[in-house]
Structure formats: structure tokens, C-alpha cells
Amino acid sequence: MPNSATGPKRRLSPLDASFLYGESAVNPTHVGSIFFLDGEIPFDKLFDHMRRRLHISPRFRQRLVFSPFNLANATIEDDPDFKLENHVFRRSLTPGISETDAINEILREHFGSLMDRTRPLWRVTLYEGLPGRSVFVWAMHHAIVDGVSAFEMLNRLMDFTAHPPPDEPAEPWSPAPLPSAGASLFSAVRDLVVDGIDSVTRTALELVRDPSSTIRQAQTLVEAMQSMGDMAEPPAATPWNAGPAVSERNLGYLKMPFADYRAIRAAFGGTINDIVLTVLGEGAARYLVHHGWATTGKLRFGCPVNVRRPEEQVVLENRVSMMMPTTPAAPMDIVERLKQIAAETARIKASGAPFKMERLSGMSETIPPAVMGAMSSISAIGVELTAAMIKATDWKPTPRGFAMPPSGINFVATNVPGPQAQWYFAGYKVVDMVGLLPLGGNLGYGVAISSYNQNILFSMMADARLLPDVEKMKGFVAAAFNELRERIPGEIRAAA
Numbered sequence: 001m002p003n004s005a006t007g008p009k010r011r012l013s014p015l016d017a018s019f020l021y022g023e024s025a026v027n028p029t030h031v032g033s034i035f036f037l038d039g040e041i042p043f044d045k046l047f048d049h050m051r052r053r054l055h056i057s058p059r060f061r062q063r064l065v066f067s068p069f070n071l072a073n074a075t076i077e078d079d080p081d082f083k084l085e086n087h088v089f090r091r092s093l094t095p096g097i098s099e100t101d102a103i104n105e106i107l108r109e110h111f112g113s114l115m116d117r118t119r120p121l122w123r124v125t126l127y128e129g130l131p132g133r134s135v136f137v138w139a140m141h142h143a144i145v146d147g148v149s150a151f152e153m154l155n156r157l158m159d160f161t162a163h164p165p166p167d168e169p170a171e172p173w174s175p176a177p178l179p180s181a182g183a184s185l186f187s188a189v190r191d192l193v194v195d196g197i198d199s200v201t202r203t204a205l206e207l208v209r210d211p212s213s214t215i216r217q218a219q220t221l222v223e224a225m226q227s228m229g230d231m232a233e234p235p236a237a238t239p240w241n242a243g244p245a246v247s248e249r250n251l252g253y254l255k256m257p258f259a260d261y262r263a264i265r266a267a268f269g270g271t272i273n274d275i276v277l278t279v280l281g282e283g284a285a286r287y288l289v290h291h292g293w294a295t296t297g298k299l300r301f302g303c304p305v306n307v308r309r310p311e312e313q314v315v316l317e318n319r320v321s322m323m324m325p326t327t328p329a330a331p332m333d334i335v336e337r338l339k340q341i342a343a344e345t346a347r348i349k350a351s352g353a354p355f356k357m358e359r360l361s362g363m364s365e366t367i368p369p370a371v372m373g374a375m376s377s378i379s380a381i382g383v384e385l386t387a388a389m390i391k392a393t394d395w396k397p398t399p400r401g402f403a404m405p406p407s408g409i410n411f412v413a414t415n416v417p418g419p420q421a422q423w424y425f426a427g428y429k430v431v432d433m434v435g436l437l438p439l440g441g442n443l444g445y446g447v448a449i450s451s452y453n454q455n456i457l458f459s460m461m462a463d464a465r466l467l468p469d470v471e472k473m474k475g476f477v478a479a480a481f482n483e484l485r486e487r488i489p490g491e492i493r494a495a496a
Contacts, residue, residue, distance in 0.1 A: 011191060012064075012073040012143060017369065019142040020064075020074070020117075021376035024383045026246045027440040028114050030121070031150065032139035034106060034436065036099075037428040041134040043090045046126050049426035050088050055170035056156040059144055060087075063120045068181055070373040072188035076144070078175035079120055086119055093129030102130060103434065106137060107249045110436055115141055134428065142438065146304075151418055158423040158430065234406045235300040236329035238288060240444035241406050242397035245463040246387035252460035252474030253434055258420070260485050261456055263495075267488045268335055270342030273415050276449050276456070277301055277345075278338040279484065280413055281327040283477030288329060290472065292399045295330035302409035302443075323348050324409055334484045390465065397466055404442045412437070415449040422453050435459035445473075 012020075023029040054060045063079040091109070093102050106127060115121045121141035126134065138157075140150065179187065235241075261272050270278075281299055288295050303323040325344045327337060389395075397403060414437065423430035435448030437459065444466030448459040458477065462470040 011075045014073065016143045017073040017372070021372045022379075022440060023114065023438075024380035025114060026384055026387045027438065028111055029143070029438045029440070030110075030115050030139050030141045031145070031438060032110065032137055032436040033154075034103060034135060034137050034434040035425065035430055036432040036434075037134035037136070037425060038132075038431050039134065039428050040128070040132065041126070041136075041426060041428050043126055043128070045426050046124070046136065047084070047088050050124055051084055052167045052170075053157055054084070055173075057153050059120065059140075059153075060122065061120060061173065061175065064117055064143075065178060065184060066117075067188035067369070068185045070370040071185070071368075072191055073369050075179075075184070075187070077178055080175040080177055082120065082175065087123045089123065089125045091125055091127050093127050093135075095129060097129060099130065099133075102127065102135060103251055103253070106135070107251055107436070110137060110139060111249050111438070115139075133431070136425075137436070139436070148416060151416060155419065158425055159427075160419075160421050160423065162424045162427050162429065164424075233297075235326070235408070235410045236288070236297040237294065237403060237406055238284070238299075238410055238445075239291060239293060239397040239399075240463065240467040241410055241442050242401075242403035243390065243395065243444070243466060244383060244386050244404070244442055245439040245444040245466060246383060246390060247463050247465040249439065250462045250464050250468070250470045251434070252458075252462070252470040254458040254460070254474055254478055254481075255432070256456045256458075256481060258451060258454050258456055260481075263488050263492055264338075264484055267492045268338050268484075270338055271345070272456075273303070273449075274338060274342040274345055275484070276415055276458075277303070277325065277327070277341050277413060278334065279477050279480040280447060280458075281341065282331065282334055282337055282480035283473060284410070285329055285331045286476040286480070287473050289331060290476070294399070295328075297329050298326040299329050300324055300326045300409045302412040304412070304414045334480055335487055338484065395465075396468075407442055409443070410445075411443060412446040413449060414447070418450045418452040418457075420451060420454055433457060437461045439463055445470075 019029045058078075059076070061079055061082045062076045063082075064074040065077045066074045093105060097105065109125075115123070121144055123139050124136060125139075126136045128134075138154070140153075145153065261275050264275050265272060281301070284299055285295060301324060303325065305323050323345065325341060325348060327341050327344075395402075418433070423433075430453075433450065433452050435450055435457070437446045437448040439446055439461060444463035446461050448461070450457045450459075458474075460470055460474055460477070462468075462473070467473065
């Protein structure tokens with residue numbers, strides 16, 4: 001690996017930076033996972049493993065440097081003051097705590113504060129106190145990774161055998177000094193000018209080379225706007241969208257055999273993700289009925305889509321667009337729901353809407369970072385004041401009470417495939433993995449879906465005030481999955 005001091009520096013893209021601008025003290029936007037290990041790993045062994053694997057990614061020893069006057073988005077630079085002990089910690093769980101309560105205790109700490117932006121934006125915390133098991137949390141800010149790039153890092157942090165070969169010695173790390181305020185100012189102005197000239201030059205050259213290219217680009221933007229037109233009808237009203245997500249987080253966790261999903265796909269068609277959305281949609285519909293909410297209209301999912309082209313290398317940044325399929329908000333036959341969702345996602349993919357929306361989102365580059373920063377500061381103050389008011393009044397959503405207007409989607413369902421083989425961390429078997437998904441705005445419920453070691457994993461994150469009984473939602477989702485599994489014809493079940 002080349003010396004990071006001579007490696008390329010990178011300025012955050014508008015999408016990367018949006019995760020910084022969009023967070024507040026009550027809505028941090030770092031992501032992560034809880035890992036359960038078989039056996040009790042000593043803290044010194046965990047610390048040493050992280051020390052030996054630091055070279056797998058420059059991000060471990062790089063921090064943000066913000067431009068004077070916020071003229072441009074922050075750059076990622078070597079941190080000459082990097083110390084591993086500022087990022088690897090140990091905590092003691094409450095004695096005698098259950099695994100479920102341990103997860104909730106970890107959630108309160110994980111989402112309890114913002115990450116320190118003067119240091120590299122990651123941490124690993126070992127939680128001690130579960131007999132016979134170890135629990136550690138790997139956390140990283142969403143500004144520097146998305147789901148795909150996070151798994152790329154984890155695949156190198158973990159091993160696929162309990163006894164891997166010794167780590168190759170890392171090259172000596174010689175961090176470059178942080179740029180001065182003057183250098184940062186010059187860099188920001190230069191990038192603004194160069195990017196502007198490059199954009200104009202590329203457009204002019206492309207117009208000379210291919211006069212019809214401008215028409216095609218305009219058509220792409222029109223089509224992207226048309227795909228957004230599918231969102232003209234607001235989604236169904238739900239309790240988890242009725243107010244801002246500013247309370248503590250609760251989590252429901254489901255683990256289901258991957259083989260059952262393959263059998264369902266063989267029996268009824270669709271994709272694995274279609275099946276995921278089917279059971280989530282049916283579970284949400286039953287939850288609404290259970291709590292007396294109207295089930296007219298449709299639920300709309302927000303499904304992040306990896307828009308890296310096949311030839312593109314996975315780099316540590318956010319490269320996602322969004323697919324937003326809908327499904328009826330009322331309970332329905334589970335196989336019919338699967339067919340409806342499969343038809344809709346196929347239509348969306350055939351239209352190329354996620355890639356067109358990526359082009360449309362690129363228009364955000366025209367908004368100056370200084371404006372984005374000022375808007376985010378005002379928004380953060382508003383969110384924190386709202387959180388204080390809600391806590392003081394003890395407001396809770398009710399079917400006929402005050403509710404915020406629905407946003408464009410009802411909840412995020414982000415599906416990032418993980419390894420289907422066994423992971424080991426410092427020689428200890430990784431038994432379970434629980435994703436940690438940030439919430440914000442009036443999205444008080446979101447689901448991180450992954451696959452690991454022949455299982456599909458659901459991590460159902462909920463705002464404790466908007467959706468206080470996430471275990472009830474988990475039960476409805478599990479029941480929907482079981483019903484779908486029971487409908488598999490016997491011959492397909494036998495072959496699975």
C-alpha cells in the first residue's frame with residue numbers, strides 16, 4: 001500500500017457531505033454493526049487486532065478538514081495526531097443483563113452523541129459482561145462509507161478462518177501535515193474554479209463532438225423528474241411518520257434461513273429483495289390495523305440502490321440512488337403482495353429510474369456548501385428545540401391526533417448483501433451481526449437488511465416514541481414470512 005502521505009486527497013462529494021449537514025445532537029448519522037462473538041475476547045487482543053489491521057484502509061487514520069467560510073465541502077486528510085486509543089474502547093454492561101437489554105443499552109450509547117469531527121470518524125467498542133460471549137460495535141460516519149463500501153472494509157477486517165496466516169507487515173505510516181487555513185482556503189477556491197471550468201469545457205467539447213448530447217442530457221433530467229412524479233401521491237399515514245424521530249432508539253432483530261428465501265423465489269418468482277419488501281410491507285399493514293390506523297392508500301419504501309457500474313472499483317464513498325416502490329397499506333394475501341411488489345420493482349428497474357435519479361441528485365452540487373452549512377445549523381437547532389418540546393409535553397402519535405404530513409416515503413429498507421461464509425474476528429467466531437441504521441426527519445422506523453452465513457438478517461430500528469413496540473412489528477413481519485414459507489409447494493420445499 002502506498003504511503004498515505006503521498007496518496008490522493010479527496011474532497012467530500014455533495015452526497016457524502018449531506019450526512020454531515022443533515023445530522024443534529026438527537027439525530028446522529030453514523031452507521032455500524034453490533035457483532036456477537038463466540039467466547040470472551042480479551043480487550044488487549046481486540047486492540048492488537050485493530051492495530052495490525054489499520055493498514056487495510058486509509059480512512060482509519062484520516063480526518064475531515066473543513067474549508068474556511070465553508071467555501072467547499074471538507075477534505076479527508078491524514079491525521080498526524082492519530083492515536084488508536086482514541087478509537088478503540090471498552091465498556092462494562094450491567095451485570096446479569098439479557099442479550100436484548102444489552103442491545104438496547106448499546107443503542108443508547110451508540111446514538112447518544114455525535115462523533116468528534118476533529119478525529120477520524122470511526123470507533124470500535126468492546127462491551128464486556130455477557131457470559132460466554134463477546135459484543136463489540138464497529139461504528140463509522142455515513143459521510144465516509146455507504147453499505148457496500150462498509151462491507152468492503154469489514155471483509156478485510158475479518159477473516160474467513162479461525163487461523164489465518166500472519167498479517168503482512170504494513171509499510172511505515174508517515175502522515176502528511178494538516179493543511180493550514182490558508183492552504184485550505186486556496187484549495188477550496190481552486191477546486192471551485194477548476195471544477196467550474198472543467199464543467200463548462202466538458203460541456204462545450206461534448207457539444208462540438210456530439211451536438212445531440214445536450215438534448216439527451218436534458219431528456220434524462222426530464223425522465224428523472226417524471227420518475228419523481230410517481231411520488232406525487234403522498235404515502236399512507238403511519239404512527240412512525242407522525243412526528244420527528246428525536247427519542248431513544250429501540251431495535252427488533254430477526255434471523256431467517258437464506259434457503260427459505262431461495263425456495264420462496266423458486267416457488268413464486270421475484271427477487272430476494274422483493275421477498276424482503278413483501279414481508280416488511282405485510283408486517284407494517286398488520287401493525288397499522290392492530291393500532292387502529294387507517295389502511296387506505298399505499299406504503300412507500302425507500303430502497304437505497306448501489307449505482308456503481310460493474311467496471312467501477314468500490315471506493316470509500318456514498319454511491320447510492322433510491323428506488324421507491326409502493327404496496328397497499330391494507331393487509332392482503334401474502335403471495336399476491338409478493339407478485340405486486342415484484343411487478344413494480346421490475347417496472348422501476350426497467351425504466352432506469354435509480355440511475356436517472358442519481359443524475360437529478362447531482363443538481364445538488366449547484367447549492368454552495370456555505371448555504372448548506374447555514375441551513376443545516378438552523379435545522380439542527382429546530383430539531384433539538386422540537387425534541388425538548390416533545391419530551392416536555394409527552395406527546396405520542398394517535399390515529400386521530402395531530403400528525404406531521406407524510407414525507408415522500410414511509411420507511412427506509414436498505415439491503416446490502418454480506419458474506420455467506422463464516423467470519424472470524426481475531427480468531428473468534430462471529431455468531432451474529434446486527435445492523436445500526438440512523439433515523440431522522442419524520443422517519444421513525446427503518447430496516448437494515450443483510451445476509452450472513454446462510455441467513456437473512458433484519459435489524460428493525462424504531463424511535464421509542466413513534467413506534468414504542470418494535471417487538472410487535474417484528475412479530476407481524478415474522479408471521480408474514482412464515483405464512484409465505486408455508487405456501488411453498490411441497491416439491492420445491494423438498495428440493496430446497
